[in-house]
Amino acid sequence: MNLHRCPYDGTPIEAEAYSGGSFLLSCTSCGAEWEAHNSLVLRVTPPDWDAARRAMAEGPPVTTDPVTPT
Ligand SMILES: [Zn+2]
Numbered sequence: 138m139n140l141h142r143c144p145y146d147g148t149p150i151e152a153e154a155y156s157g158g159s160f161l162l163s164c165t166s167c168g169a170e171w172e173a174h175n176s177l178v179l180r181v182t183p184p185d186w187d188a189a190r191r192a193m194a195e196g197p198p199v200t201t202d203p204v205t206p207t
Contacts, residue, residue, distance in 0.1 A: 140171060145184045146192035166192035 143150055143164035152173070153161045160173040169184035 140173065140178050143167060143169060143184070143189070143192075145169060145186075145189035147196075148192055 140150060140162055142148065143166065146164070146166050148164050148166040150162045150164055150171075153163070155161045155172065158175075162171040162173055162178070163169070163182075164184065167184035167186070167189035168182065169180065169189075170182035172179045172181050
């Protein structure tokens, strides 16, 4: 598996174990989903392009802290 970040917005992808040793990968920013079978990755859900663009403009979520330090 070589998909660690969403190719549309750079968000770290969450992997969920699936049946038969496969994984369901999903991006929490744009909602895109992939199925990973060994080295084969198939996209099953297209991204919400508006959300992807917004996430792109704001940068990766790791650097976006909603809590402002005081
Ligand atoms: Zn995404």
